[in-house]
Amino acid sequence: MSPSPSPAAIAVENRLFGALAVLRVVVLVNAVGLNIYRRGNFDHPVAAVVCVAVMVLWTGVAIWAYRSPRRRTALLLVADLALAVALILLTVEVKGADFRATIPGSWIIGALLAWSAHYRWRGGLIAGVALAAADLSRRQELHQSDYGNAFLLVLSGTIVGFLCASLQQMAAEREVAERAAAMATERVRLARAVHDGVLQVLALVQRRGRELGGEAAELGELAGEQERELRRLIQAQDSVAPSNGTVNVTAELARLERLPGVTVSTPGFPVDLPALTARELVATARACLDNVKRHVGADAPAWVLLQAYPDRVELSVRDEGPGVPAGRLEAAAAEGRLGVSESIRSRITDLGGTAELSTGSFGTEWEFVVPRERGLGSSA
Amino acid sequence: MSETEAPAPIRVMVVDDHPLWRDAVERDLIQAGLDVVGVAANGREALARFPAARPDVIVLDLQIPAPDGIEVTAEVGRQNPDVRVLILSASGEQADVLAAVKAGATGYLVKSASREELLAAIRTVAAGDPVFTPGLAGMVLGEFQRLSDAPAVDPSEPRLTERETEVLKMVAKGLSYRQIAERLVLSHRTVQNHVQSTLRKLQMHNRVELTRYAIEHGLDTEDS
Known part of the structure; x- marks a missing residue:
């Protein structure tokens, strides 16, 4: 006893x-x-x-x-x-x-x-x-x-x-x-060290490959793909979604960087949204990017920016059409692009948000504002 | 200084624990006509060697044996604020990058950046201008957003002006400084100044936070 x-x-x-x-x-x-x-x-x-x-x-x-x-x-x-x-x-x-x-x-x-x-x-x-x-x-x-x-x-x-x-x-x-918590922290620290080592080597192979050219360049290209993939994985793992039916939309958006030429910028903290809202936002961004690929070029650079406010999130997708002057929108309408833009718009209005398309010398930019909490489709 | 004389090459120190990587970067920099004045494999060596090496720019890996890149950045800033720190991170882990920038780093690149990107970044940083990737701009925007959502504890806390937020937002959307200048009808220099000032405010906020922490925890008094 x-x-x-x-x-x-x-x-x-x-x-x-x-x-x-x-x-x-x-x-x-x-x-x-x-x-x-x-x-x-x-x-x-x-x-x-x-x-x-x-x-x-x-x-x-x-x-x-x-x-x-x-x-x-x-x-x-x-x-x-x-x-x-x-x-x-x-x-x-x-x-x-x-x-x-x-x-x-x-x-x-x-x-x-x-x-x-x-x-x-x-x-x-x-x-x-x-x-x-x-x-x-x-x-x-x-x-x-x-x-x-x-x-x-x-x-x-x-x-x-x-x-x-x-x-x-x-x-x-x-x-x-x-x-247990201390051990988990230590494990994460070790995993980081390991990942960092692997990323270093992949980045180095990519760099040397590029310099050497020929077959080495292809190898370097492969290493580069893996490097980007692993980096995204680590970042996604860092922002593990909570299990209350919400999804961390920054981690979901980060996956879009897999598409060539795409850069995704988000806040450094997780942005949890109802699963449906998050899914629709990502799908919207993807639709915009697909549009860019089709109409500007397969490797055309594009940028996705997410900003989170207490009452809303703002998503922007920008491409850099080669200095398209005014009238691009009309031209787009003539090309039949407006149909696509209408479908993009309706996704966002279904969430209770607003969508705006602007174009100019800076390229073409979609800006979406979606309310948080009160989103119409957020009951998922 | 005559017109024909080339300006003194930029003095660079490379800190990285991977010898292969360090050598590759060193070779690239020397080929490009830069002066590599020192190398180090860990934070301790870096801090011991940089005062004598007197670099303009330290190219610093975040994940190095202790003290890590963040601590080295802070210490370098304390000892010599004129030395610029360019962070080169393999993982690009957001929290680490943000912490390094808050600690005083002037720029950040992922290691997969090309040789040309690295050289351009070093030249920009050496000129005292920040190297902001769109990803970093997004994080900094998020950080200021988070600060302005929090109840204002101290009215003297640095806040971004509307113009600064606008410029930073454009950087995050991938616009170049030239494009931003064009779109906002500003000079290139003014845009750079705005970006620089957001960075300074972020670092200032970090110091305010640290000081407040010290006062709250009685670290400022001698007998604690």
């Missing part, structure tokens, strides 16, 4: 015994005061003085002894309880058979709680029963209040013991959780 030697559990016990030390002094002062107040009740005043002196002495010894976990042996606890029981039993000799209050009075709570703290609920029960039995055994007549006090003694010893055990268990669990 000895407590598990987990450092967290020992720390909890130390704190409990620290508090108990204060309590011991309080109940001692109370007991000494009461005995002085009732000094007329003693048949043997000298014996009474000896008893009180023993209580004072033992309180000091107990406070010192319980301070160190090493000294909290069965011997100490048994001695503590035995002394409390003995003082109760001696009351009848010192005060006479008609005594009402025992000499130690509430001082015995020190021993009771020591058993609760050290041996949990079983210890509290045993100590409570022992003290209650000693108290009741020497009384001539049993008052209702005597029984009530004894019952409370047993009950509180057990409950405090149970609470002590719970505290120790919680502390131990927290310690395990902290260790």
Whole structure:
């Protein structure tokens, strides 16, 4: 029944015994005061003085002894309880058979709680029963209040013991959780180091390949693809989506960088949106990019920017058509591109947002604003 | 200094724990006529060597043996704010890049950038101008957005002006400084100044935050 030697559990016990030390002094002062107040009740005043002196002495010894976990042996606890029981039993000799209050009075709570703290609920029960039995055994007549006090003694010893055990268990669990978290952090750190090494080599192969040309350039190209892929994976893993039906849209958008020429910019923090809203936004961006590929060129550069505000998100997709002058939109309409643009627009308006297309010397730019929370289709 | 005399080559220090990579970068820089005044394989070496090497630009890998790239950036800035730091990161991990920029880095590139991109970035950084990729601009925008959403603790906290936000947004959308200047009818220099000032405000905010943290935790008093 000895407590598990987990450092967290020992720390909890130390704190409990620290508090108990204060309590011991309080109940001692109370007991000494009461005995002085009732000094007329003693048949043997000298014996009474000896008893009180023993209580004072033992309180000091107990406070010192319980301070160190090493000294909290069965011997100490048994001695503590035995002394409390003995003082109760001696009351009848010192005060006479008609005594009402025992000499130690509430001082015995020190021993009771020591058993609760050290041996949990079983210890509290045993100590409570022992003290209650000693108290009741020497009384001539049993008052209702005597029984009530004894019952409370047993009950509180057990409950405090149970609470002590719970505290120790919680502390131990927290310690395990902290260790697990520290290990996870360390694992992430190691994974980073490994990934970083791989990325370095891939980037180097890509670079050297480009310089050497020929077949080496092809190898370098392959390494470059893998490098981009791995980097995206790491970033996506960094922003693991929460499991409450929302999706981190920045991680989803980052996947679009797989398309040639596409750059995606997002805030550095995760932006969680309802799954449907996120899906529609990504699909919209993809539709815009497909449009760019078709009408500007397969490798044409394009930029996706996501901005997150508390009440809305703003998504922009820009391409760099070669300095298309005014009238591009009309031209686009003539080419039949407006049909595509209408389908893009309706995706966003279905989400309760707005879509705007502008064009000029800077290229063509879609700007979408979608409200957060209140999105019409966000009930997914 | 006569007109014909070429300007002194840019002094560069390369910090990277991968010897192959370090050599490749060094070779490229020397070929391009830059002066590689020092190399280091970890943060400790970098901090020990940079005062004597007196580089204009430190090309710094983020993931190096301790102290890491972020700490080195902060320490270099403390010792000599004139030295520019260009971060070259393999993973481009967002949190790390943002932390490095907050610590005082002037530019950031992923390692897969081409030789030409690297050289252009070093020249830009050496001239005191920031190298902002659209990705970094997006992150910085997000950071200022997050700050302005938070309840204002201190009215002196740096905020972006509307113009700065506009310029940064355009950088994030992939427009070049020249294109931004054209679109906003500003000079190229003004656009650069706006970008530079967003970076300065971000770094200033970082210092304000650190100071507040220190005061809250009693680190500013001697007996803590």
